Amino acid sequence: MKTYNTSQDRNNFVKNRLVENAFYSNNFNEIPPIFGIIVADQYGNTIIVLENAAKNSDKKGTIRSYLSGNDKNLLEIDLISMYFSSLKTFAKQTNIQNISHLEIYGSNIKVQIYFLFNKYMIIVFLNSHTELNIKQKKDIINFFEEKFIKYDFEFNNFNATISRKILNMLENLGKRWLKNLNKNYIQTYKKAYLKKHKFIEAIMDDLSPIIQSELDEYLKSIPNDILNNLFKELKNKIQDKLFDFKSL
Secondary structure (H helix, E strand, C coil), X not given: CCCCCCHHHHHHHHHHHHHHHHHHHCCCCCCCCEEEEEEEECCCCEEEEEECCCXXXXXXXXXXXXXXXXXXXXXXXXXXXXXXXXXXXXXXXXXXXXXXXXXXXXXXEEXXXXXXCCCEEEEEEEECCCCCCHHHHHHHHHHXXXXXXXXXXXXXXXXXXXXXXXXXXXHHHHHHXXXXXXXXXXXXXXXXXXXXXXXXXXXXXXXXXXXXXXXXXXXXXXXXXXXXXXXXXXXXXXXHXXXXXXXX
């Protein structure tokens, strides 16, 4: 049985368990918030790839490993970027005008594609539970816009031998930036989750007497132990539903 030296120790333990449960329930232990970014030209030719460093020889932790259901049949990066480029081409050939970005949602993974300067694509791969706010999205776009402007020649001539040294440097820089991006996202997520939990607890403190009063009034003939279980069940379901609201 776990013992605590102070009430603060207990509070810290409870907070850590809450955050840990939320972390695992959102599958962040398996799929990082932002698990990779591909930079490609408008035709889908890959220029640089930013992803979590593979932890072992079977390439776990790469974009290809997350997108491929079978590790023996990993998708080629160029095929991935070309596929998303075709979506932009489709938009051009139809009456979809001035498309700036696309979003694709899956139950485990989602993708955000940004089209910059009419010649580049930024393909961001996310855990399906990742919710980037406006500032986070803008920070990602600004990071790449700055690089496109500063290294215009290298990105325009990415196949040239003289460009590869700079692009390799940018890829390594980008991987470190992506690592920090994920770290900051998790920290922000934890703080927001605890704040939300505290807010919902306060709401439930106000709702609990109302729920109990209604149960006592309309279910007078029900035994107390059944009423208590029903009260807990209703309270838990209401609390879970409140957690589903992203705006809280």
